[in-house]
Amino acid sequence: MNVNRKYNKDEIPKNSKEVDKSIEGDFNDIVSEGAAVVLDAQDLMKSTDIKSVKDFSWEQTGGPTAVIQSDNRSRTLSFVAPYVRGENLSIRLSFELTADYDVNKSTVYTANIMVKRVQRAIIFQGGVALGAYEAGVFRALVEKITEEDIKRGLDDRPLFDIIAGTSIGAMNASIIASHIINENGSWDNELVDKLEGFWNYQASPTVSDFIFINPLFVAMWDLSHNMQKTSKQVWNNILTGAVSPLADLNPYTGTIYHFWRDYFIDGWYIPATGESARRYYSAKEFKNRGTPHVASGIIPWSIYGKFFDFADNSNILPRPDNKHLTGFSLKETLQQFARFPVKSTEGQPRFLLVTVDVQMGDAVTFDSYSHKAKYHNDTNSFIRTKNGIEIDHVLASGTFPKFYDYPNFEIESTNEMTKTSDKERRIFWDGGIRSNTPLRELIQAHTDYWRDKTEHGIPDLEVYIADLWPSELQQQPVSFDNDFVNSRNFDITFGDRTDYDEKVANMVSDYVDVAKQLRGLARRKGASEDEIDEILETNTRSKSRKGHEARKYKNLLDDRFKLLKVVRIDRKDIGNEVVDKIFDYTLNTIEKLIKEGYHDTLVQLAIQNIKDGIGRLANKSGKNNGKDSHIESLKKELKLIQHGTKIEDGRSIPVAIQIENLSRTVRSIPNDVHNGTSLVGEKTSLLENVGELKAILTANKDTT
Secondary structure (H helix, E strand, O other), X not given: OOOOOOOOHHHOOOOOOEEEOOOOOOEEEEEEOOOEEEEEHHHHHOOOOHHHXXXXXXXXXXOOOOEEOOOOOOOEEEEEOOOXXXXXXEEEEEEEEEEEEEOOEEEEEEEEEEEEOEEEEEEEOOOHHHHHHHHHHHHHHHHHHHHHHHHHOOOOOOOOOEEEEEOHHHHHHHHHHHHHHOOOOOOOHHHHHHHHHHHHHHOOOOHHHHHOOOXXXXXXXXXXXXXXXXXXXXXXXXXXXXXHHHHXXXXXXXXXXXXXXXXXXXXXXXXOOHHHHHXXXXXXXXXXXXXXXXXXXXXXXXXXXXXXXXXXXXXXXXXXXXXXXXXXXXXXXXXXXXXXXXXOOOOOOEEEEEEEEOOOOEEEEEEOOOOEXXXXXXXXXXXXXXXXXXXXXXHHHOOOOOOOOOOEEEEEEEEOOOOEEEEEEEEEEOOHHHHOOOXXXXXXXXXXXXXXXXXXXXXXXXXXXXXXXXOOOOOOOOOOOHHHHHHHHHHHHXXXXXXXXXXXXXXXXXXXXXXXXXXXXXXXXXXXXXXXHHHHOOEEEEEOOOOOOEEEHHHHHHOOOOEEEEEEEEOOOOOOOOOOHHHOOOHHHHHHHHHHHHHHHHHHHHHXXXXXXXXXXXXXXXXXXXXXXXXXXXXXXXXXXXXXXXXXXXXXXXXHHHHHXXXXXXXXXXXXXXXXXXXXXXXXXXXXXXXXXXXXXXXXXXXX
8 A cells, every 4th residue: 555645737836836746656664663764865766866956845744643853854854653553563654755956846755654563572581499580570671661651652552462481481471471361460560469479489498597597607608708719819819920920931830830720729619608608508408308389309219320329419319399299389389370271362462481392302382372382493293282371381391300200292293295194292391401591482483473464564573581590700710619610500501692593683684674675776776576576586595484395585575573672681690609599499589589680670771771872862863974983982881881780780880980981972972963953852861861770770789
């Protein structure tokens, strides 16, 4: 559908200049709601020499009113795409450009802009007891995003269109999805309280809690930790500064040096802090005897294992069991906070979870929008979920193989050659082993569902990820002790590794944008639709989702959407990490995790607001006008702030200095650009965002 304004010769007043209506075609584009859009006259005028135009005049002729941010008599028209209201997936805007070539001739060009609705997704990672952090993350997101949606008049929308999770993240997600879908609930405090209630219900005291409640006992651990850490650092500096240079001069001295470093320095294990020790002994207690409302300990009857290794103590330690002892079952607990099955339709939140087929080693995605759970690679196999996602499917996502019984489901496999179907039962393990941050699975499910469903392509996405495993390390120097090594190994193994997935998605989107612009340029330069279609109908080297059908180039253009932003809320290493942290269900730790998740989310949302503000400033100031250096400086300073908040929680002097440097750079940018456009509004808004981040960090410092 094209919205073209028709002109009639009788409508042209006498003695007026002639209006050329022989327009070769319209300019069409698709943008996301809320996006900053710039229309350039050159895109509309095709092969016409733009230098011969004496004057420009823009006018919006159709659709909801857009907020114009530039002079409508300039070559470019800047505006903010309005938000899509109601249940619509898109809206259409139309603009006209009148180009005056001289006093007697003008030409009118038409631009049609399709504005797509943006969907919002959240991903919860797996991490057993660490999942309490996600409850705090969710509370902060509900508060801040609801506030923003109300300002935009979008409070009738779902807060999140997609809720995805793995392992304990899938269980958190199931509580949220069930509340909204099965209980017709709202995105409000009732839901937030329910999720936090799920975690408070699992919290339990330990013997270690009562021991470490003594402040003198904790202080003794902290004193030992600080003294040993300082002593080790002093001796390390002595060896490095005084002995190391001599080691290169004399082989004998070098041998002594390396012996002292390898044996005494690397083998010098610094005692834990009091809080770290409390967590260590509490987690060990839960691991051995179980946790109320989660799992119980069960002694294996085959105590020597398959190798009859009498020295392997793991064979005789209790194995957590999740179903045989009433009151020690995570399934029973989850049933109190969520109603199953969970099945939803378009317009309701979409619930996704990931588990792993042990035999195939492939990730399987359960989807509340679909009656089949799909494999990521094996496209011929699936699990029927006619009634929706059941509680056993959710628990399968969290079946850590060392600690829980293995669930099994019936798999159907189709043979494309013989058109036959086979059925068998397979074992499933924790989804975190294969994909603890299921961004790739979310992207694929989003693409599969919306492909060919809308006239204007797949909805763009903004994604929020709750990362339970610290990405950066605070402890220095790196230790060789077993607890540290295993703890850090878990962090790296299960931490968020979706940076590459995001980069690939964005890079492909960039290629698609270029291809679409080249297609438009070819049309404007006279290429026929048949010539363009001949290229687009060519088969690609890559295969389709079904695995045996070749894609066509047109599919690459039609099946893409943009990841508008990916906000990662990272749980920080605060120096108290222990290897069995996933088993620490003490009330003290659960409460701290929820508070940390809440605070970290506020920080990351404030940083994202600054990032968005820099983007708006860059977009409005344009290119080659002397502002590029300022924008690059802002990006570098923001990157330093992001790193600082990951390591030092934003309370250190360097972070405060970096925030002040960022504010100073914003103020140094001139208020006006070469085309007369004012940047005052964008600068003011950006400084407010910086002030918000500073206030959040200051408030946290005052309460810690």
